[in-house]
Amino acid sequence: MGYDLYVITDAGIGRGRSHAEQAGLAVEGGADVVQLRDKALAPRDLLAAARAVRAVTRAAGALFIVNDHLEVALSAGADGVHLGQGDLPVAAARAVVPSDFILGVSVGNAAEAVLAVESGADYVALSPTFSTGSKADAGPGRGLDTLRAVRAAVPVPLLAIGGIGPANVGEVVRAGADGVAVISAVVGQEDAAGAARRMKALIVAAKGGEVPC
Numbered sequence: 001m002g003y004d005l006y007v008i009t010d011a012g013i014g015r016g017r018s019h020a021e022q023a024g025l026a027v028e029g030g031a032d033v034v035q036l037r038d039k040a041l042a043p044r045d046l047l048a049a050a051r052a053v054r055a056v057t058r059a060a061g062a063l064f065i066v067n068d069h070l071e072v073a074l075s076a077g078a079d080g081v082h083l084g085q086g087d088l089p090v091a092a093a094r095a096v097v098p099s100d101f102i103l104g105v106s107v108g109n110a111a112e113a114v115l116a117v118e119s120g121a122d123y124v125a126l127s128p129t130f131s132t133g134s135k136a137d138a139g140p141g142r143g144l145d146t147l148r149a150v151r152a153a154v155p156v157p158l159l160a161i162g163g164i165g166p167a168n169v170g171e172v173v174r175a176g177a178d179g180v181a182v183i184s185a186v187v188g189q190e191d192a193a194g195a196a197r198r199m200k201a202l203i204v205a206a207k208g209g210e211v212p213c
């Protein structure tokens with residue numbers, strides 16, 4: 001299964017839709033992966049949201065990743081967890097999860113990417129690739145030269161995240177990203193399914209597939 005279009009749900013940006021509704025629109029538009037990300041929910045409420053997103057993604061055949069919370073990911077039957085540099089160390093997670101459980105890791109440069117992969121990461125995300133208004137503490141964009149350096153450094157799937165939309169997704173893919181992770185470009189749109197469909201078509205086209213109409 002691929003990582004072309006990776007959509008992250010967001011209670012604030014998601015236009016009043018529940019996480020499961022956002023996930024449903026994302027997979028309707030062709031999202032390959034959905035991540036549940038909510039910094040405010042109590043663990044039991046996050047687990048309830050995760051179970052609802054699990055049902056939607058399972059029905060669509062999409063991967064389901066939970067942000068930050070390994071215990072919620074495991075309890076909800078998610079496919080994996082996404083860990084940042086300040087979260088649970090990837091090696092500690094790898095030691096306790098099933099072998100097919102996906103561990104994604106945020107990285108800011110090639111050295112962090114190499115360390116993440118040596119520690120057990122299944123994919124890495126260059127965070128943030130461009131500046132973003134969707135995460136207050138994301139910091140400045142790392143840029144496409146850093147993306148190329150990470151691409152050259154590690155063999156695992158590489159995502160770009162932060163500030164990516166229809167206008168720049170092509171150059172991101174051509175610089176070496178296997179996929180893009182987005183919030184505002186999909187769940188922030190009124191027609192979120194249509195926005196996902198367009199992003200997916202642009203990614204496929206940039207990889208040399210069918211040109212979108």
Ligand SMILES: Cc1ncc(COP(=O)(O)OP(=O)(O)O)c(N)n1
Nearest residue numbers: 067082083084085106125127161181
């Ligand atoms: C796909 C993906 N990439 C990066 C992040 C950011 O993770 P992190 O640095 O831990 O920040 P928070 O999202 O937890 O605020 C992500 N969630 N997903």
Ligand SMILES: Cc1nc(C(=O)O)sc1CCOP(=O)(O)O
Nearest residue numbers: 127128132134162163182183184
């Ligand atoms: C959740 C997240 N993590 C980031 C990082 O750089 O680690 S940027 C980000 C938000 C991405 O939102 P948008 O697609 O609207 O820019």
Ligand SMILES: [Mg+2]
Nearest residue numbers: 068083084087
């Ligand atoms: Mg995190």
